[in-house]
Amino acid sequence: MPEKNDHQHLVGQVSRSPKYAQLADTLVSRITADEATKHKSSKEIIRSVRTRLHQLTGAYLAPKIDYTQWLVKFQSLDPNDRQGLESTSLGMMRLHASTYERIEVLPTFFQTSLTSISPVKSVLDLACGLNPLSIPWMLLADDFTYYASDVVSPLVYFLWRYFDLFGIHGNASILDLSFSIPSQPVQLALLMKTLPLMEQIERGLSQKVLESLNAEHILVTYPLRSLGGRKKGMEETYRAQFDQLIAGRDWEIQEFRFPNEVAYLVTK
Ligand SMILES: C[S@@+](CC[C@H](N)C(=O)[O-])C[C@H]1O[C@@H](n2cnc3c(N)ncnc32)[C@H](O)[C@@H]1O
Incomplete structure (x- = not known):
């Protein structure tokens, strides 16, 4: 024993x-x-x-998501039914707190924060949750490639099948960002509401991730409300954390403020 x-x-x-x-x-x-x-x-x-x-992980996700049933819903959509695709995507995005909080501003979120670099050709979406379902709202090139990863395996398997269904080039994979930082070159990496979690795992990990990524641009976002919905000075705390992360770098930073989230587009 x-x-x-x-x-x-x-x-x-x-x-x-x-x-x-x-x-x-x-x-x-x-x-x-x-x-x-x-x-x-x-x-x-x-x-x-x-x-x-x-x-x-689990705190963000609705319990007992029936991924197979959601896949069937996507499979049954008419390929030309853009409205059906959007409403099914929004319905599923409600099941992850991070995408749920973004739904209200989704029509302008990526348009605003990615305008200067659109159309985006390649995306690395790290700790992605259900964010890849926002692809129809992103300013992507016709032949875009999308690499998504998270640590929750049923969610990743779902995304894998979703990518297959819609013929999206790229992949969905299980990747623990605290164990391995991808090195493939991309135009845009997404670190959405992710860096505070990396700091919870290991102090200094955000810095390592930001420095190591082989991305021309990185969209870093922070939540402005906790899961419980309270504000608690999060904006000041995260602004200070981000300022520290970029201190002494000659990176270009654009800031975009949304009701529940602040986004920084970092250009290395
Ligand atoms: C706050 S949510 C953000 C989700 C998504 N980026 C968004 O903004 O819609 C954090 C996500 O990180 C994932 N996660 C937690 N620890 C991780 C790790 N070590 N590596 C990769 N993903 C992780 C969780 O499963 C969860 O989906």
Whole structure:
């Protein structure tokens, strides 16, 4: 029998719940190793690992999403039915808090923040959630390529099939940004509402991600409301964090303010 605090044993215990078994292994392993240094009993370790993993992932998603049923809805759309595509996409985007909060401004969000670099030919959407469903609202070139990734595997498998259905070039993959930072060259990387989570995983990780990406432009956004809907001085906090990230760089920055989100288009 393994020791109570044996790493693999703890990871196995965390993943006994299907909700955590569906997350990227590297993230579960890393958070488990982290929490094992803070608590003595395996029960406490497992509880705090699950809490942290929930805060990073499940807290944003509606419980029990029937991805197959959503795929069927997209499959049954007439290829020329733009209105049907938009309303089905918006319906599904409501299931992830980050896209839900953006729905109201979606018609202008990307138009405003990406005008200066449109039409965009290649996109790397990191920690994407359901944001790839916004593709019809983005200013993309006719032959665009889109690489999307997240740590929640059923969501990624859904996107993979969605890309296949609509003939989107690129892919959807499971990628833990705290484990590996993609290096492929793209015109635009999206880091939407993601950097605060990276800092929760490891201090200084946002800086590393921002520096390492091989993207001509990076759209970095921050939420202006917490999941509970309160404002709590988030704007000042995140502005200070972002200012620190870009301090001493000769990057060009454009800022766009929306009711629930602030966006910075960084040009390296
Ligand atoms: C605040 S949401 C933002 C979603 C999307 N970018 C948007 O703005 O609509 C954060 C997303 O990051 C994902 N995530 C959490 N930890 C991650 C990690 N280490 N690597 C990649 N994605 C991660 C979550 O599953 C979630 O979908």
